[in-house]
Amino acid sequence: MAAMTREETQALIQEVLEVYPEKAKKDRAKHLAVNDQSVEQSKKCITSNRKSQPGVMTVRGCAYAGSKGVVWGPIKDMVHISHGPVGCGQYSRAGRRNYYVGMTGVNTFGTMNFTSDFQEKDIVFGGDKKLDKLISEIETLFPLAKGISVQSECPIGLIGDDIEAVSKKKSKELSKPVVPVRCEGFRGVSQSLGHHIANDSIRDWVIGNRDGDESFQTTPYDVAVIGDYNIGGDAWASRILLEEMGLRVVAQWSGDGTLSEMELTPKVKLNLIHCYRSMNYISRFMEEKYGVPWMEYNFFGPTKIAESLRAIAARFDEKIQANAEKVIEKYTAEYEAIIAKYRPRLEGKRVMLYVGGLRPRHIIGAYEDLGMEVVGTGYEFAHNDDYDRTVKEMGDSTLLYDDVTGYELEEFVKRVQPDLIGSGIKEKYIFQKMGVPFRQMHSWDYSGPYHGYDGFAIFARDMDMTINNPCWKSMQAPWQKPAEGEADAVAASA
């Protein structure tokens, strides 16, 4: 299918909106837009960070998911208690595939689920005593845990438990940080507020812990990688590039990260932010309080990687700048070979994305490196600043959809007929059953890493094996297949 014009895209949006009742239509219309690169302020064309409509399907998560699942969960040497009923933690356990090194259950705890498993009596009489006991138990069973965080699930806020008091008391008793996090699921419209609440608790309970302690030997080349959750090893594939450039990565936030790395972050020279949505606040805070500047970067696909490496190097001296060029050169043959291999197989293929965080805009460059085109993109929980950054990356007249509903996304796909959809696990099986190639772009479909040059090789292979998989030709039962000659005619008209 040829690219759609502005009018066609607009007409498509109108058509999809038609089925809604008047009020819902008015609301949803604000969240769907035709991209226009000339727009400076996304606010004028698309609304975001609003409560989802009742009655439609949204794939958003909750504040607890944003704090426990995204920001705090990957900090590997701490125990993160899912405080409340068992389900919130159990059903999300290890789902994000934040890789880490360490001995699980001894000095690292990333894939384990700790919960206070609330019962009726805890709701009626309060759970503070249980929390107290639970923290003591953790200390007995896992003495190597460097700290504990208490991640509140919905009931905690509803029954008014005083987790702050318990945390303070236990922190003193154990001489370890015990961090109460008020990330009850009902706060905010999506997981986005959970990220922010998690940032707030890091600010209050972690960042200042090494103030006045100068024992850490710093260098002029210290950086921290912020907002890389090491999905399938992403942060590792990023880190090696920075290290080859001559920089020292002091901290990884938070994939494969530790408590002490976070505590040392205010001492670095530059914070590098990958996921802006989930970690921009804490970076601003460090800039204001400790004078640590920050910058955004993008390690998806060779074009963006080279751009980012140069931009990062520009913040340092000539030695680092020369090293950056060397790193780019070193990998050139490698990624050119990958492009030579996969581009002919993927050229011109059209992709629709619907993800969270940074990916709806950051991955575009990687697809373009392979000759593919992103024709629609959207975020689950973005704010206007995310769309400000997206408008420039997307082609004119492409589709933008915010907090898209299940129905809308299906209709868009039917009409736009992309060659590939990149979205989450909740969408995956619907589209696969519709016969559209699909990659799960939250946790890389059990693959990865996708960051860095190493990641690009895997990314290209995965996209190829999905799109060019022979199974897509077998979507129709043999007896429903048109006869030989007819099939060609159908293919030509599609």
Added chain:
Amino acid sequence: MPNVMIRKKDDGALLFYVAKKDMEETIASVETDTAETWGGEVELTDGSRWYIDPISPPPAFPTTLRFKRADG
């Protein structure tokens, strides 16, 4: 009166960030912006207007300041 974090962007413009709302916008104009004083009415690029009592000497950015909404 929300707390607003203000920082300089790479292009020199000032970024206005309301932490509580996770809202980010660029400052379009500041009523008083001289070597001695900074403040008064501040207009953002999205058209919204905010107010802060003029501060002298001007604050060093990045910093957090308390603003009032100037438009109803």
